Amino acid sequence: MLFISVTALMGGLALFLLGMHLITDGLHKAAARQVQYILGHVTRNRFYGMLAGLLVTIILQTSAVTTVLLVGFVSAGLMNLSQALGVILGAAIGSTLTPQLIAFNLGDYALWAVVAGLIPYLFSKRLRWRHLGEAVIGFGLIFYGAGVMGQAAAPLKSLPEFIALLDRLASFPWLMAGVATLFTALVQASTPTVVLAMTLASQGSLSLPSALAMVLGANLGTTATAFISSLAHSREAKRVALVHFLFKLGGVFIFLPLLNLYTWLAETTSPDIARQVANGHTLFNVINMLIFIWFTPWMGRLATRILPDAPEEEKVAKYLDSTVVEVPEVALTNVVRELLRMANVINREMFPRVMQPLAAREVDLLEKLKGLDNLLDYLYHAIARYLIRIPETNLSEEQSILKIKLLYIASDLEHIGDVLVEMAHQWQKIETTGVEFSPQGQTELHEMFEKVRENFNAAVEAFATNDEGAAVQIIRRHPEILRLEKDLRCSHFQRLQQENRLSLETTSVHMELINQFLRLNLHSVSIAQAVMGII
Known part of the structure; x- marks a missing residue:
């Protein structure tokens, strides 16, 4: 029973990750010029930048890719560090859309989305329509994958070994957040971790405080993608990845000690625990933005002090994204x-x-x-x-x-x-x-x-x-x-x-x-x- 359930859970997660990849890849190709225009022209101050990050991440369905684009823009000199910081905060809010959609339980219609996307993907002669079809297939797969994970998680609550493992992790919220951070860094996206927390919570295998600790870890772990991307870019681009990490780390240090208050806030938003987890994800990023958007100039200066300018021209390709x-x-x-x-x-x-x-x-x-x-x-x-x-x-x-x-x-x-x-x-x-x-x-x-x-x-x-x-x-x-x-x-x-x-x-x-x-x-x-x- 345990092997079958874990296999189904991992299979559903694999479908979900494939769907995320298809959405990001398809929408990025279909709307690359529009995304670059938005990031390049709507960042005159931190508040415009925040809105730009929100919009672009809604389009791309992942804040990790938005941050990677920012790394490239800053490295290329098309945007400075202070402009990028507001975009990072907005991108974090935009990334909460997918878990909110998953909470609607649209799994029954998932395969119809796959069929609808397959038609332009296979038969359209225009590249943009093919890319959009690829993205629609991706949407179908993430809903279908989330449904498979939900069905697989149901029997797990009757397995004492699995429940004992979760109980041990739940006793140490910092450890739960750490495990979620590592898992998110491995899959290169926070959404799968948040959806997994929603699934386990909705099946009764995970309490709301433990699920929210996973959410906090997911938000911290997603910074790994930008860190990896920045390694091949300029010192300025590395500062973008560093500040992204500092924003998330600061939020986790604020929310984890106040986990009971955070849980109460999430509980007041909905009677459904899956929706509570999704709303907790949104609350974290909105509150984090409201706190840190006022400190972006100081965060930029801190990043510059930690990573000062290189004395010579850096041996990196700044523009080749x-x-x-x-x-x-x-x-x-x-x-x-x-x-x-x-x-x-x-x-x-x-x-x-x-x-x-x-x-x-x-x-x-x-x-x-x-x-x-x-x-x-x-x-x-x-x-x-x-x-x-x-x-x-x-x-x-x-x-x-x-x-x-x-x-x-x-x-x-x-x-x-x-x-x-x-x-x-x-x-x-x-x-x-x-x-x-x-x-x-x-x-x-x-x-x-x-x-x-x-x-x-x-x-x-x-x-x-x-x-x-x-x-x-x-x-x-x-x-x-x-x-x-x-x-x-x-x-x-x-x-x-x-x-x-x-x-x-x-x-x-x-x-x-x-x-x-x-x-x-x-x-x-x-x-x-x-x-x-x-x-």
Whole structure:
């Protein structure tokens, strides 16, 4: 009997988890652009952010995914930490909708929802309708899974071993909350744990205080998803996950010592114990929001103190959100943002350093440039892997061409980093000997370098704005760079004939730097050609 009941209970839970996955996956794909718009534009203050989090989580049916999206947004610089904190509190309230729906006992209609969702999922030719059909199937499965769990839990109350185990846990609410926290962290969602608590309570296997202790543990355990997601993101994104955990932990520390009062509040909301558990879940998140929304600025500062800014650019892909790879318009936009970040590293961090005169050069300059080049290498490979993961079946012809363009541009940016490191190696030769270029030679090198840098910035701007006209101008300026290169070589040879000592001692480095300038400009031309579709 115990084996059959536990098997049915686990099977029902598995169906419930599958349904949750289908709902989240389907709605995320169907409404990805709308969700990103809401999160990106309706977060002007903490209260708007709270409402945005509530709405988005109702759409996605899980606060864990909303928080993961926030981690990506903050990492990408599209939202700051203080804006994200209000969204987190609203998302927690939105996550209570599913248990409220489960409490209506709609299991008799669950399979009809599966049938209704299967029709567009199998037969629709439009991706959005297929994704919506997938979500409807998911709704059917969570109600059906909840029904299976309810039927499986009924015989358990007559098993003395099972009741004794629950009684031992019920005697220690902190332990019950801890077990629920671990279980929720394992299944990556709070809703299954809350629904399991509702099921056991409705069958008489669990008292209301014990069920509410499970609810508190479920709310704390759901923070694990954002923590895991933030590991691959920036320091700012890790702060979002940390504050999410602190909000929930603070709520648990407030509610568990007041468990009797919390139980009384839940009991006053409904005569049905399953509804009381669902309402207790909602009460916790609403009260927690009302308490902590006033402290979001201080929580943000606390997170910054615990996780201070990294001294250097972090080796993470800030924009490549793996949850939207099957939504091409969003995924390709993310790649564009990451490429512009690469260009920004080159223009702001590498270009100003590489041509510094000896007197002004930083200590360990070559090592710093190598570190930045390693970041560019990492981002190039991350972008390549991300682009490969975007399914070809979801791409229009135009998007397929754009995908190839982006890969070409990523390669050019990565190679520009290599060129700049090679230039630094040449400068190190000058630094070792202590002999500088002749004044005229140094002026000429800086003149050509600035023209090459202008072309690079123009190519990046043409890419960012998709301006084919600007790209044409960059290509047309390449012969001017070639003429300048010939002029600089001729001028240098004239100084050699005049037996200029500085020119003689620096000639190999001088010639090699001119070659590297040409390579830099060729990569800018290649970026411009990609903008024009010449690939």
